[in-house]
Amino acid sequence: MSVNLNTFELFILYDIASFSFPEREEDLIPEIIEKSTRLFGVRRLALITGKGDSQKCLGCWGFQKESDIWRAVEERVDNSFLYHLEKGKSGLLYLEQAFALSERDRRLYTIFARRIEEILRVKRLEREQRELEKEKSREQRLLLDSIPIQVWYLKDAETYGTANKAHAEFLGKKKEELENKSLFEVTSTKEEAMAYIKENRRVFEEKKQIQTEEWVYNGCGEKRLLSIVRTPSFDPHGNVEYVICSAQDITEQKQAEEALRESEERFRNIYSQSPIGIELYDAGGQLIDANQACLDIFGISDIEEVKGFKLFDDPNIPDEVKKKLLEGESVRYEAEFDFDIVKKMALYKTAKSGTCYLDCLITPLRTNEGAHYGFMVQVQDITERKQAEEQIRYLSFYDKVTGLYNRAYLEEELKRLDVKRQLPLSIILGDVNGLKLINDTFGHHEGDKLLRRIARILKNSCRQEDIVARWGGDEFVILLPQTPKNIVIEICNRIKEACRKAQKDPIQLSIALGTATKEEPGQDIQKILREAEDRMYRHKLFRSKSVRSSIISSLKKTLQEKTHETEEHARRVQELALQLGRKLKLSDNQLDELALLAALHDIGKIAIPNSILTKQDTLTQDEWEIIKKHTEIGYRIAQSSPELAHIADAILAHHERWDGTGYPRGLKGEKIPLNSRIIAIVDTYDVMTRGRIYKKAISQQEALEELNRCAGSQFDPKLVKLFTDLVSEINSPPREMSFFS
């Protein structure tokens, strides 16, 4: 030996301390063999790792077969050394040399074994750490592969590192097909790759995170919108070492956002253009927004003037409504809105005043989770509708023409008053006389006027508690609760007196009345009503003729006043007509008809405006047409009275011409009633010989010559001949005609 033992031992110890730390435990074996054989002359060795049944031979040297190892370990010859690593927990080291072990050998072997033990322990910790990291890495990979977000990293602007499952699947590839691949290899087109690379380069150059939204093609060839975040990772020198990318497919989200935006825009349009006023309040009831319709309803010119207005400060909202709102209920109500209160309280500036009627729906607003976040008010101005409703309500109970209650109301009142405490319950039923005649003669407006005058008389004649109603047509009903018969008669007399005193315009007011009284609870009120009706009809019938005569006399008088035609003219015409009739040897009945016709043939002029009747200038075409209508009006007046009906046709035809060019029907020749032909001649002769305001009188001769001139055209020639002879016969100053009385 060239050095002493102790020095040499230092060499050995130094050599032992210089063990390497290879990557794997197995890689330690060659070094163990080299050192142990060289330093100690070990001729056989074995390194067993593990414990119990899991023990395995990590490496050996000098043994022919593994069973030799276990035998040697068991036998433990004197020249062998056995060390239990970590007290047997992690295995054992068997060393065998040629000669028996000395203490020095044991000591050095122990140091050697402990060194190996330490290395193995470190290796084990490293392994456990690696496995932990591997597990962690596996978990991270599983996690990355489980998430729907695409994740990949780039080694450089053009080259993938690795990618997760989501990204690979998006591209229609497997993860392995992307690993370390160029983008040109992965994408379908060069342009696609260049687009990716362009953004990738930005990150490498700008060295900061960049987020983009890019339209890319997926593995199925569909164009999808990706939100991509590229985050650089730096090396110790501050250069970008690699870039981590993450992406989410936001195609549907973008479409949804677009749809939402469009929906919001539609909603905004609906909101702003809605004819219904909409107000939005926050949870505290403070106004956030209102649409134009709302501003118009409340007369507000600028929304800014009213923002911040508090819903619960509105005095026009009823308290019970506010209470319900605070309790979370929706409330709909109709109420009057007073602008004057708004102005008085200076709540906001409004251009409106007075009141209007509003239909309001106030709804508390809630999130899907039920949290309250505001109120929405929908308001409509229903003033016109309310007025219409009032109108309808009014019309449902009131007669439009007279303003009295209508039949529907009366029937309801009849039921209501038909109770014991209202007895005696009296009924007056009235029928206006001459309404049809007036309607036919003057038109319905005059008829309505007649009805209104009657209605006023009835109303004024009754007491406050009496129910005066128009039953229908020309009939009226008065309910008199708690009214005995004697009071009823007094009222009836008041009515008649009032009618008598009323001005004739155009006729005398006349109403037939019938009364009845329910005195006992058991009596049927409908029977009482019918009783009153019967009495009314009896009265009407009894008085009908005189009433009609009175009406017609009234009309005649009015006509005379209007047309200035005197009673004398009427008598003369009647006389001449009768004389001509006698000459024609008419019967007495015919002569009676002729006389009546002579008196009433122009009765229809009662309905012609005075302005036309008395016009001195030439009439216009329209005025002539109006004038011509008097024949038809006269016809209708005659038809309305049984006593005059038989002369109605003659009245109608008294302006027909022999040659058929007359009016109203253009009758010709003898189709024109004889009486009409006679009256035409006689009336014309008298007018010519007596004159009018607008025309001077002419002599009899001239009149006769005129008649003869018009014979065959205007007048019946035979009758003209006869009349001419008649006049010639009498040819004396006109004598007084006897009147038909």
Add this chain to the structure above:
Amino acid sequence: MQVGIGYNQENDSTLAGRLAAEQAVKQSGEPAITFLFSTENYNQKLIFQAVKRVIGKSKLIGACTSGIITTAGVLEKGVGICTISGSEIQAVTCLQENITLSPWKSGEEAGKKLRASGIDSGTVFAFPDGCAANLSELLRGIYNVLGPDFIYIGGGTGHNLKSFQTYQFTDHGIKSNALAIALVKGINFQIGIGHGWHPAGQPMVITKAEGKKVCEIDGLPAFEVYSECLGGFDKVNFPCYGMKHPFAIPCVGGNFLIRDPLEIEEDNSITFVTEVPQNTVVTLMESTFDNLITAAGEVAKTAVNNVKLPKIVFLFDCVSRYLLMGKEFKRELKAVMEVIGPDIPVIGMLTFGEVGTFSGIPFFHNKTVVVAVGWQ
């Protein structure tokens, strides 16, 4: 057992081989095992063929060498044959090819082939290609199969640093980058091994090594450390220093395995003749010729010690000792021969690394003398 030794220095390869073989066979008779050493300046194939024709069925093992050691000295050109005959001699050979590729596995395969012969004890003669990689690993592979029941001796076949092609022989053929290995039973051998070098510095650690190339020592470039240890010198002067100041790694029994630095690389790493494992402690060695020669004599004594009737002596001496000592090498040989004596046949070669055992474990040595004395 009969031993025959033959040498020839004819220029003609075939002739040299034949005559050397005939000379040996004449002494031994039909050999059971033939050892062939030829210098590199012959046509090895022709020599091989010529010898084969002479030795017949004998197992053959041999090596190309830079010098054949004879009792007369070192033959830098020649063919040396040793034939051993005897009915008790059992021999098996193996020419394991491509040992650089996987030295351990190559060693195991060679060992398996030898073990397959059924010979369960004896002496293993191993002549690997000295230029091949990791011969220590190769030996460990062989040992892993054969185990401690054999004696291991031999040497790396090599060159004189002038050419880099060397050959290994067995009766199976001639190869390079191979291991010629023979297992011989029926002859006992006693080994002596030693070198005469002494530690000259403090221990250092090879912190980075790649095969035969040591890159760093104690974390610093190898040449820098080496140079500093020797007082500093330029790379151009390395051959002078390297020859005289090898490294050594500690070995069992207080011994040191010498590691011979061969050349300096561009990156200041040092290539050695044999691998220096990373994480090994090394120390600088020095010696004098006298020490070297004395050590050689001691080696011979160890080998010869108590051997009553030695029949053959194999001598494997490192070529670098020959190159270092130059003319003084004769003294080393003389020191060995004086111990062995004139009557015992001696043959050997200048080796490119030596195979020998400490405590029964074969190691690959540098700058070492191995003497094996055989008897029956």
